[in-house]
Amino acid sequence: MYSEFDREVGEMRVEQERQARIDAARAELKRQGREQCECGATISPARRRVHPSATRCLECQEIAEKEAYLK
Template identity: 55%
Template structure:
């Protein structure tokens, strides 16, 4: 039975870690601070994207791929 408790604790910790990451991401987005280079591919984030979404951390292509991946889940 201890294995079940361990697995549950790991799952709870993972959920908590994901919540903290989401909160940090939201705070960053609300602050309006983005990046010059894409977090995914490292290429510069285009000026047009930066103008529309100052808090962007991904270039247009990587953001589109990210959103497509989330839709499939």
């Protein structure tokens, strides 16, 4: 049978592996960027050339920056 310690170590490993997969997915998104914005609009090729990791179209990015500035 497994001890409480073994169970806790196993749970920690599972959580570490899950977090590593999340971090890798986030890094991939930042590296590659996207062709479509979160709103569904296409991110222009010019914007993707200038900012390859873009995940928002220019309009959504402007809104996000305004909201962040006003906080």
